[in-house]
Amino acid sequence: MNSEIRRSLRQYSYVIPLILPALIGIAIFQLWPIFESIRVSFYDYKMISGSMKWVGWQNYLKTLQDPLFWQTVRNTLWFFILKVPVQMVFAFGLALLVQTTARGIGILRTIILIPAITSMVVVSVIWGLMYHPNNGLINSFLEYLSLPPQKFLISPKQSMPSIALMMIWKDVGFNMIFFLAGLMGIPSSIYEAAKIDGAGGWEILRYITVPLVRRTTVFVLITNMITAFKVFTPIFLMTRGGPANSTRVIVLYLYENAFIYNKMGYAAAISILLGLFLLTISFISTRDKPY
């Protein structure tokens, strides 16, 4: 007994130094903030003066009654609807194209992935200039095609679709690599069997490829959902939520409440609601791993 305790102690003296650094980091910068967030969400906390007043559930009630909060929820959903379906179909098509072993196709795959590894700030800034109504590249391109110039980011109707287009351009490569991995997982014998049975290209796609990458599709959809609900940087840089609140999304509203309006408690309550929502989506995704 005694020696067993000593042995397990010896064992821990080896294990603890190995696991401690990472655990401390996780405890301080991941877990503590969660508790801090829950705590602050029950207070009226002004960071500048440092005053803290217990308000109970008030911050949550205020959030749920705040029309601007619901506007940001609708805007975020709109961004999701504009971006995700198009991006996924596009990514699937690209994966099918890039999957072939034709010469030079590797270069195309690399090119499609370059926006995905480019900094979000650089992408926002360059596309921000491309969308410029007078000197932007896109209007000059439309002029070349004899089409009327557009207002893009300064029009409440076009602002969100413009940002969604840019984000599709940036993120489609990410989705493509997951679809590619899914396609690689389909054994070639299935395709051969289908060809022998006389199936055409369209039928193979409809009855074999699409159903067999279903799990990948679900996984990609869920991760896209999460990333769409977290969108912040491009909107913060390109429109600041304007024009006329047309691009004010949840995380931007959260940021403004915390760091501009000095309403930390309110921002914490929004954080908790957003966190709970994303957590629910994540739970679904862990049940459905890509493969």
Add this chain to the structure above:
Amino acid sequence: MQIKKRKLNLLLSKGLIWGCIVFLVMFFTIPYIWMSASAFKPRTEIFANIHPLSWRTFIPLHPTLENFYTLLVKMKFWLPLVNSLGIAFSTVTITLFISSLIAFAISRMEFRGRGLIFALVLSTLMIPFEAIMVPMFLVTQKLGLDNTYFGLFLPWVADAFIIFLFRQHFLEIPTDLQDAAIMDGCSPFQVYWKIMLPCIKPALISAAFIKFMYSWDSYIWPLIITRDPNKMVVAVAIAKLFTDQDILWELIFAGAFIATIPIVIIFIFLQRYYIEGIVSTGLHGQ
């Protein structure tokens, strides 16, 4: 007749595919070509050649390095460049070290509470940064790390994705190797450092590249955690050029060029590792 029709069909579909490919290449590269060309153009030339669209829009007629000189020297862009490199380097080395240590313990050592610790690590995978950025800021401020270099990278070094990636790779190493080393009298740390770490080199490369890019890209965190202009990072510096009252297009192009092109070149060489790391962890964007 039949054969002729089939030949025509084949030609048509080949033409269609090539049309698609040309369109795709243009769609994904034109912003980069425009950016790179404009970075080497004098300001007047940028604006003179946007309307009407022609080859002049994409080729500098009088290439100059003046934009880079103005940006790096006069506007002191070299400082955020050095800051970002230092922060990225610190993030990568510390992350790789502490994540591989814990991943090694979780995957190759037996101790009570192992499953619990792994579950704890995994649970943080689901916490998106955006949902905890406000309390993370409050915690970092409480620790007195706001406005410091440590505050810029310490919160990012314990990364569950990287731990998860390393654990998967450690699990693939046969146990015989470890057993032999223990027989020879290696301590657990020696097993880790001399035997296991060299075995997961590909995972280390993908983790280093992914983590480097995250650090290089990070914008919100540096923006909220430091107001000190001497500790500004590249992303914040570029964003500042863009949001300033009068936009200096030529400097933005030069800054974006410096921040992007080296990464793209590294990516071209390391993309295999990058894709492997992304796909095997299910890591997806930021």
